Amino acid sequence: MTTQKSCFNYRYILLVLCMFFILPTTTLASSLTLSGPEAVIKEGYFTVSVRANDMSELNRVTIEVASDSNFTESTRQFPALGDFKDISLTGFSNGTYYLRARAEDTDGQSYVSNTVEVTVKHYPLWQALTLFFIGLVIFITLVATLLLLHRQWIHSKQHKHHD
Amino acid sequence: MLISELAFEWLISLALVMTCAAPVLLVGLFIKDFISKTIW
Amino acid sequence: MTEFALETSTGITIIILFGVFWVAFGYWLGRKNRTHEDFALAGRNVGFAFAAATAMATWVTSNTTLVAPQLTYQFGIWGMIGYSFAALGLILFAPMAKRIKELLPNGYTSGDFVRLRYGNLAWLVFIIISVVYAFGWLISLGMAGGILLESLSGLDYHIGMTTILVICVGYTLFGGMRAVIATDFIQALIIIVGVSFIAYWLIDNVGLESIHSNLTSEHPKLLDLLFPAAVMFLFNNIFFGLGEIFHSNVWWSRALSFKKGVAYKAYLTGGLLWLPIPIVTGFIALAAPQLGIFPPSPDMIGPTVAAAVLGKVGAVIVFIVIFSALASSLDSLLAATSDLVTQDIFHKKLKPKASDKTLMRFNRSCILGLGIMTWLLCLPRIATLGALLNFAGAFVASTIWPIVLGLYQRRLTGSYAACAMAFGTLFGMLGYFVIGFYVAALVSCAVSGLICLVGIMRSNKQFDWNQLDEGEQIHADK
Structure with a gap:
C-alpha cells in the first residue's frame, strides 16, 4: 500500500517536471479555457473548471497558481483528479492570484489556457x-x-x- | 494564529482514540444488556 | 473514459448483500411486533446499549461522512471542530429526553406534545416546519446516496438511489422501530470502525507531522484558528444542530421508546461517542493537499482521499461506511415521519376512533408512501433540492426556544409559541437571503427567543402539566 502512495506522488512530480522543461514550447493557448469565480472570494476556497474547445479528451489537467501574471513568483501546481475537469482549491489567504491550466490531448500535445485572476479577501x-x-x-x-x-x-x- | 503542531497532533490522536473506544463500549453495553435480558 | 474506484459489479454485489441482510434482519425483528406501540416505539422498552448506539448512529448521517470532510477542506481546523460541536445537540437533549419520557408516558410524537401543550395554531406551524425539514433531509439523503454510489462505482444514479430507498423502506416496513434501532447499532459499529481505520492508516503512512508542516507552508489558512468565515458560522451551525434535534420526531420518538431511566444517559453517551467522529472524518480531508488530491467538488473530498490512498480496499470501506450512514439516517427519518403522520394527522385529526390494527396498517402504508414520494422527488436529480437543507436552519432553529420552554415553563402560551416559530423562521430566511447563509439559524433562534421572552413576561396563565397525558383517553378509544 505504501508503494502505491509513493507511485502516486512520483507520477505528479514527473508531470510537474515535464511541464517546466518541455511543454511551454509547444503550447496552443486558444483551445483550452479556464473559468474561475468572478466575484471576490470571501472564504478562501473556490472551484475552477477547464474546458477544451476542439479536443475530445484531455489528460493531465493541472492548475498553476501564482501571485503574478507572468507566473514567475511562487508558482504552485494543483493536479486534477482522474479525468475530472473541475478542481476545488482551498486555504487561500488574502491577495490576488493568477491561475492557468495546462493539459495534454491524446497525442501528448500540450496546451496552456488563458489566465484567470482571482481575488481573495476574507471577512x-x-x-x-x-x-x-x-x-x-x-x-x-x-x-x-x-x-x-x-x-x-x-x-x-x-x-x-x-x- | 496557526494551531501548533503539538496541539494538532493531540487533537487528532485524542479524537481517534475516543472514536476507537466507542465500539468497545457499545459492544460491552450490549453484552451487559444481553446477559441481563434488557435489550428491549 | 472514466475510472471508478470500485467496479460497478463489486458495488452492486455489496449493495445486494447488505440489502438482503438488512431486510431479512428487519423481518426477523418484526415478528415480535404485536401492537402499533410495538411497531412505532419498539414497545417503549429499549435498553441502554441500543439506545446509546441509535442516538449516535442516527446523528452520523451521510453529512458526517461527507460534509465534515468538506467543511474541513474549506475551513480547516475550525471546520472539523465546529462540526463536532453538533454533538451538543444530543448532549443538551439528554435532560430534555428524561423530562419528555416523564411528561408524556403515553405520547407518541413531538407533534403530540406541541398540540397538547400549545394548541392547534402552534401545532400547524410546527407540522409545517417538521415536514419541510423531514422532506429536505429525506431528499438530500436519497440524492446523496445515488450520487455517491455513482461517483464511487459508476453505478447509474437512478439505480443507486432506488436501491438504497427500497432497502431502507423494506426493513423499516417489516421491522418498524425495532429494526431501525437494531440496524442502527450494527451500522454505528461499521461506521466507526471504517473511519477509524482510514484515519489510522493516514496517520501511520503519511504522518501527522508531515501533514501539519505541509499545511503550514502551502495552505496556512486551514490551520488558522482565527479563520473569519469559520469563526462566523460556528454558532449558526450549533443552532442548526440544536434545532434539528430538539424539534424532530426522530429524536422524540427515540426518547419515548427507551426504557424508563435510560433516555438521559443514552443521549449523553450517544453525544459523547459522536463528538470525536467529525474530527476523525474531517482529518481525512486535511491530508488531501499533502497527497496531491484536489477534488472536482469539495463534498467529494472524504471518499476521494480514502479511495486514493487505500485503493480497492479503501473504496470498499468508504462504500460500506457511506451506505451504512445513509441507511441509519434514512430509516430513522422514514419511521419517525410516518409516526408523525399516523399519530398526529391520521389518528388525532382524521380518525380518532381508529383501532390499533388500522393504525399499524396506516403507519406501514405511510412509510411506503414516504418512500415513493422521496423517490419521485429524487428522480430528476435537481441539485437545488438538496440545497433545501441549507436554509432549513432558519426553520428548525425557530423551534428551539418554544420546545425548551414548553417542556419546563408553564407560562408560555400557544399563540406566542406559534408567533415565535413563524416569525423566527421568517426572519431567519430573511437573514439567509439578505446577509448570508451563516446567519439563518442564528437570527431565527434569536428572534424566536425574544418573542418567547415577551410571551412569558406578558402571560399570567399557568399550564397544567396533567393535560399532556392522554393515556386513559387512548385506552377508552380502543
Whole structure:
C-alpha cells in the first residue's frame, strides 16, 4: 500500500517536471479555457473548471497558481483528479492570484489556457468575532435556561417524594 | 494564529482514540444488556 | 473514459448483500411486533446499549461522512471542530429526553406534545416546519446516496438511489422501530470502525507531522484558528444542530421508546461517542493537499482521499461506511415521519376512533408512501433540492426556544409559541437571503427567543402539566 502512495506522488512530480522543461514550447493557448469565480472570494476556497474547445479528451489537467501574471513568483501546481475537469482549491489567504491550466490531448500535445485572476479577501475579523459573540451569548443563555429549569424540576420532584 | 503542531497532533490522536473506544463500549453495553435480558 | 474506484459489479454485489441482510434482519425483528406501540416505539422498552448506539448512529448521517470532510477542506481546523460541536445537540437533549419520557408516558410524537401543550395554531406551524425539514433531509439523503454510489462505482444514479430507498423502506416496513434501532447499532459499529481505520492508516503512512508542516507552508489558512468565515458560522451551525434535534420526531420518538431511566444517559453517551467522529472524518480531508488530491467538488473530498490512498480496499470501506450512514439516517427519518403522520394527522385529526390494527396498517402504508414520494422527488436529480437543507436552519432553529420552554415553563402560551416559530423562521430566511447563509439559524433562534421572552413576561396563565397525558383517553378509544 505504501508503494502505491509513493507511485502516486512520483507520477505528479514527473508531470510537474515535464511541464517546466518541455511543454511551454509547444503550447496552443486558444483551445483550452479556464473559468474561475468572478466575484471576490470571501472564504478562501473556490472551484475552477477547464474546458477544451476542439479536443475530445484531455489528460493531465493541472492548475498553476501564482501571485503574478507572468507566473514567475511562487508558482504552485494543483493536479486534477482522474479525468475530472473541475478542481476545488482551498486555504487561500488574502491577495490576488493568477491561475492557468495546462493539459495534454491524446497525442501528448500540450496546451496552456488563458489566465484567470482571482481575488481573495476574507471577512474582516471584527465582523466574524461580533457574530461569534452574539452566538455565544444566545447559546449560554439557552444552556443556562435549560439547565436551571431542569434542575428546578428535579428538585421539585424530590421534594414531592419527601412529602 | 496557526494551531501548533503539538496541539494538532493531540487533537487528532485524542479524537481517534475516543472514536476507537466507542465500539468497545457499545459492544460491552450490549453484552451487559444481553446477559441481563434488557435489550428491549 | 472514466475510472471508478470500485467496479460497478463489486458495488452492486455489496449493495445486494447488505440489502438482503438488512431486510431479512428487519423481518426477523418484526415478528415480535404485536401492537402499533410495538411497531412505532419498539414497545417503549429499549435498553441502554441500543439506545446509546441509535442516538449516535442516527446523528452520523451521510453529512458526517461527507460534509465534515468538506467543511474541513474549506475551513480547516475550525471546520472539523465546529462540526463536532453538533454533538451538543444530543448532549443538551439528554435532560430534555428524561423530562419528555416523564411528561408524556403515553405520547407518541413531538407533534403530540406541541398540540397538547400549545394548541392547534402552534401545532400547524410546527407540522409545517417538521415536514419541510423531514422532506429536505429525506431528499438530500436519497440524492446523496445515488450520487455517491455513482461517483464511487459508476453505478447509474437512478439505480443507486432506488436501491438504497427500497432497502431502507423494506426493513423499516417489516421491522418498524425495532429494526431501525437494531440496524442502527450494527451500522454505528461499521461506521466507526471504517473511519477509524482510514484515519489510522493516514496517520501511520503519511504522518501527522508531515501533514501539519505541509499545511503550514502551502495552505496556512486551514490551520488558522482565527479563520473569519469559520469563526462566523460556528454558532449558526450549533443552532442548526440544536434545532434539528430538539424539534424532530426522530429524536422524540427515540426518547419515548427507551426504557424508563435510560433516555438521559443514552443521549449523553450517544453525544459523547459522536463528538470525536467529525474530527476523525474531517482529518481525512486535511491530508488531501499533502497527497496531491484536489477534488472536482469539495463534498467529494472524504471518499476521494480514502479511495486514493487505500485503493480497492479503501473504496470498499468508504462504500460500506457511506451506505451504512445513509441507511441509519434514512430509516430513522422514514419511521419517525410516518409516526408523525399516523399519530398526529391520521389518528388525532382524521380518525380518532381508529383501532390499533388500522393504525399499524396506516403507519406501514405511510412509510411506503414516504418512500415513493422521496423517490419521485429524487428522480430528476435537481441539485437545488438538496440545497433545501441549507436554509432549513432558519426553520428548525425557530423551534428551539418554544420546545425548551414548553417542556419546563408553564407560562408560555400557544399563540406566542406559534408567533415565535413563524416569525423566527421568517426572519431567519430573511437573514439567509439578505446577509448570508451563516446567519439563518442564528437570527431565527434569536428572534424566536425574544418573542418567547415577551410571551412569558406578558402571560399570567399557568399550564397544567396533567393535560399532556392522554393515556386513559387512548385506552377508552380502543
